[in-house]
Amino acid sequence: MTDESDLTGATPRRRPKADVLEINGRKLKPSTLMMGHGFDPALSEGSLKPPIFLTSTFVFENAAAGKRHFEGVTGKRPGGAEGLVYSRFNGPNQEILEDRLAVWEDAEDALTFSSGMSAIATLLLTFVQPGDVIVHSGPLYAATETLIGRILGKFGVKWLDFPAGAEQSEIEEVISRAKSMGRVSLIYLESPANPTNVLVDVQAVAAARETLFAGEDQRPPIAIDNTFLGPLWSKPLDHGADLSVYSLTKYAGGHSDLVAGGVVGSNALINPIRMMRNTIGTITDPNSAWMLLRSLETLELRMSRAGENAAKVCAFLRDQPKVETVGYLGFLSNDRQADIYRRHCTGAGSTFSLYLRGGERESFAFLDALKISKLAVSLGGTETLASAPAAMTHLSVPDERKAALGITDNLVRISIGVEDPDDLVADFEQALSAI
């Protein structure tokens, strides 16, 4: 729960952001800044790369400095602690990572967490109180739906959703119904929705909030799970979202070798989330933070290549007789979705839905025949992964809801990696012939 003292915001920082951000008035691009932003080698024996700071606590220069830092950590003094205190609050690896993560969305600040779900849980605990209503787009990542519906539900939090592709009028109608149920304290989006790949019109959501909260001093923040297209192909803060949320486990980590989460946005909203994270200890660990720094150096390279590969693979799959349809953002046939895509996205991503002709027998035969693609859930890694949502990630979803979401037995979910695209096409071709 937030109160006034939380909102003054502690920002424990080890050092100012002193490095070069522009040259001759030219603002440096994220892919350049990933190599050095936020790290001063002189502070670490000249080490080119940051060391991993394996320590639980930090030594104060003197007692007065310790007091000053705690005034910052607890929010007693605005502006935050200018030193490191204790590793549940922050550490050098996490701070450097947070500086660099914020760069991708040109955000004021960022926080990193032990997982995507711990980021989402910390965000929800910060803004939502018993009796409040969360308005969200549907469907959401299954664990997020569980957290909102079943876990926060136990504490008297209510929710109301609108379908991901909804028009502004429908969104307004849902928000106004939610207002009659209680205080609407958060609008939570996920785009594109998984596994339907339906995009949310963030601009329409922001406009709907504008209409419904005009003249009120308390407007619910708009947070969006940007895991599938961010931070390269979609920057929702530019379209009216206040907070962009990540499972860094996916494209940002990118090598299927770590679990982490992130939230980026304005200082005013990040500060209370930081206070909650300080209290409950959902920060990412130094080792994962270091690995993410390594990953962010190649983020643009990896995502660009994966996106190009996916375009080639989807162009091949679309024409195959054993394929019913390919749910890929590069092939939008619906005018409204195509319009949202043009306004919000700069790339179609590399995760898509493949609907085969047939049912479970056909999708399982296809999955079992793949030789390059691995049969695993998750996405956004260097390697291509394929899975069957109806039998795996969405197994526990009730049948009617599965049908409504298009989670049928012939659906195969594919995340394309950075392999040679023609090798991938050859693999899919031979797997189709095995059906």
Ligand SMILES: *Cc1c(COP(=O)(O)O)cnc(C)c1O
């Ligand atoms: C994976 C994922 C999450 C959860 O992230 P974890 O890092 O596994 O906790 C949340 N949202 C989306 C869209 C995801 O794909």
